[in-house]
Amino acid sequence: MTDAAPRLAAVAETLLGAPLPVRIRAWDGSEAGPPGGPVLVLARRRALRRVLWRPGELGLARAWVAGDLTVEGDLYGLLGLVSGLLWERGPTAPAAAAATAPAAAAPAGTAALLRDPARRAALRELAALAGPWPPPAPPPEEAVRRGGSRHSRGRDRKAVSHHYDVGNDFYAYVLGPSMVYSCAYWSPGATLEQAQHDKLDLVCRKLGLEPGMRVLDVGCGWGALALHAARAYGVRVTGVTLSAEQAGYARKRVAEEGLADRVEIRVQDYRDVGDGPYDAISSVGMAEHVGAARYRDYARGLYALLRPGGRLLNHQIARRPEPDERAYRVDAFIDAYVFPDGELSPLGTTVGELERAGFEVRDVEALREHYALTLRAWVARLEEHWEEAVALTSPGRARVWLLYMAASALGFEHNRLGVNQVLAVRSEDGGPSRMPLRARTWGGGPASPP
Structure with missing residues (x-):
């Protein structure tokens, strides 16, 4: 199948409540989104698993560092287009788990999202596109947890x-x-x-x-x-x-x-x-x-x-x-x-x-x-x-x-x-x-x- 990008675009637009700001190319070669600018390339579907389990900038960063996510064209231009995803904090719990949790039991950051049936369905679609669990380990360049008190x-x-x-x-x-x-x-x-x-x-x-x-x-x-x-x-x-x-x-x-x-x-x-x-x-x-x-x-x-x-x-x-x-x-x-x-x-x-x-x-x-x-x-x-x-x-x-x-x-x-x-x-x-x-x-x- 070569429909991953259009499916992802539909999911993104449902979750964002706005048109997809950047063109994407999925691991299966499919593309979706506005043409003519930089392209966000999802080289591997595990990029989605990283984002689902660490919504916001850390999941995106892990995908980038691991090479699961790359950019074709102007990096500054793409970062400007998706700056909201990078600079605003995501939900406080893994989105994949939240997709199947009762809305009443969800953390405050996701409860409003999950009360919307369309967005809840979009999260399930994203989980299906992401492939089998569990999420991949963080790339090795990530700092190991530090022992001792902070700033000792x-x-x-x-x-x-x-x-x-x-x-x-x-x-x-x-x-x-x-x-x-x-x-x-x-x-x-x-x-x-x-x-x-x-x-x-x-x-x-x-x-x-x-x-x-x-x-x-x-x-x-x-x-x-x-x-x-x-x-x-x-x-x-x-x-x-x-x-x-x-x-x-x-x-x-x-x-x-x-x-x-x-x-x-x-x-x-x-x-x-x-x-x-x-x-x-x-x-x-x-x-x-x-x-x-x-x-x-x-x-x-x-x-x-x-x-x-x-x-x-x-x-x-x-x-x-x-x-x-x-x-x-x-x-x-x-x-x-x-x-x-x-x-x-x-x-x-x-x-x-x-x-x-x-x-x-x-x-x-x-x-x-x-x-x-x-x-x-x-x-x-x-x-x-x-x-x-x-x-x-x-x-x-x-x-x-x-x-x-x-x-x-x-x-x-x-x-x-x-x-x-x-x-x-x-x-x-x-x-x-x-x-x-x-x-x-x-x-x-x-x-x-x-």
């Missing part, structure tokens, strides 16, 4: 290793020579490398770095910021990361540039740093790993490590606030495949926690559009080096990164996500902040592009 030192170390210890060569293909894994700072016509250089220099200028200062770089990654600060501003930098692969790479770069007397890279939890005070602290793309329950401790810890008058530059992704913050849930796909235990907070929450820790917040710069451009540049690099990336990791891991970065780019473009640089000062008690009257000029900076 041991569990954080495992989470960071899952994300960053994929292989430095893999990251080099995606990030480019700078090996900077955070939002770049773009100007018209800039290359990715130029934009990353400009971001590093912006951070240094906001921190007011001067020769001889001691700087702590929390979550130093592959060492780009530490190297730039030491090379261009003559400071001494201590960089800390939980990733052994990142630390090894960064130390090699430090040695090659002859900066071992000015840059120290440690495999160390930020909570274990005890050799302050520092004149300045940078935390770029790290605070997303801290967790809401521990954020105030994070802010207080950095405050204690700064000398009076010292500055903190906190560069962090933010989410839009929920009408009721108790409704916030960690993104299922991100938690399972990308950033285990990662949490995002609204900008206002971050600023409030820094102030409660004693900081005086002096400047906030929103860089949302800059991160969208950065992610699109990373996606282009990954697609350009696809075969090499797959060989260095696995097809599933490369597919995780492609989906994650492309969907995140749209999240920033659609204002579902933001990223902000918050500059805060440990003001002296009753004294001056030592900030310039016109801080946004940030000084000229001594550095020029490499």
Whole structure:
């Protein structure tokens, strides 16, 4: 039979209550849906079993990672068309089980759906199309469940290793020579490398770095910021990361540039740093790993490590606030495949926690559009080096990164996500902040592009 796609289209339109937004091609070669755009290809019928048992983004992501679901044509275009399926949470129970459950016994998220006879029949049709049970096991790239309490030192170390210890060569293909894994700072016509250089220099200028200062770089990654600060501003930098692969790479770069007397890279939890005070602290793309329950401790810890008058530059992704913050849930796909235990907070929450820790917040710069451009540049690099990336990791891991970065780019473009640089000062008690009257000029900076 070659009617799977038309049957799926009818099911989808019944469940959605609207025309199918994208063309689909089923495992039997049949097609349905509007022509002329990207095509969602269900290469194997087990993709439906994954979606039925994990409705919403996690089921779709598992099908994508396993290669059961692919896209022919413009990935961004397709993600835009099905963004509601990716960004809105599905029912709270497996849809296949819900299809045969009494409506009165169904979870609140599915009860209204199951009271509609047409939608209940559509779910049964979907279960029939999906084929024999049970559902397939998750793809191996999914993070194993972490032992220990959330955001304990041991569990954080495992989470960071899952994300960053994929292989430095893999990251080099995606990030480019700078090996900077955070939002770049773009100007018209800039290359990715130029934009990353400009971001590093912006951070240094906001921190007011001067020769001889001691700087702590929390979550130093592959060492780009530490190297730039030491090379261009003559400071001494201590960089800390939980990733052994990142630390090894960064130390090699430090040695090659002859900066071992000015840059120290440690495999160390930020909570274990005890050799302050520092004149300045940078935390770029790290605070997303801290967790809401521990954020105030994070802010207080950095405050204690700064000398009076010292500055903190906190560069962090933010989410839009929920009408009721108790409704916030960690993104299922991100938690399972990308950033285990990662949490995002609204900008206002971050600023409030820094102030409660004693900081005086002096400047906030929103860089949302800059991160969208950065992610699109990373996606282009990954697609350009696809075969090499797959060989260095696995097809599933490369597919995780492609989906994650492309969907995140749209999240920033659609204002579902933001990223902000918050500059805060440990003001002296009753004294001056030592900030310039016109801080946004940030000084000229001594550095020029490499």
